[in-house]
Amino acid sequence: MISKSRRVSFFALISGLSLATLSGGCPPLLAPADGDANQSGRSAQIAPRRISPSREEGLPTATLVLSWTAVPGAGSYAVFFGVDSNPPFMARVRNSSITVRDLPDCKEHYWRVVAENGDETVSSPTWTFVTRCD
Secondary structure, X not given: OOOHHHHHHHOEOOOOOOOXXXXXXXXXXXXXXXXXOOOOOOOEEEOOOEEEOOXXXXXXXXXXXXXXXXXXXXXXXXXXXXXXXXXOEEEEEOOOEEEEEOOOOOOEEEEEEEEEEOOEEEEOOOEEEEEOOO
């Protein structure tokens, strides 16, 4: 069992905000698996958010940096990437970006990131982009 102090360091404690307040581009909130909550009765883990690529079409194929917001307490990130809408595992990294190279032209690519801290994880949504057609 993970100690309460480790859980608190990994979970972003959200108090005084409604889900309506968090709409419009904010990351999805996931409740912790064991149901722990802070004094206000709310606890949530914030998923990684996409930083780049910021646009979704006409992206270069030679080199592209995928980056996301860091999740407090995350020790690593599992990156899933590919042309399938359920992208396969690509790599595990400790920082909040990864470079992909030699992408095929005119293809839709899918990617998502899972923040990891021991047995605790939280996933981003699956993002997409299309490489330019040359």
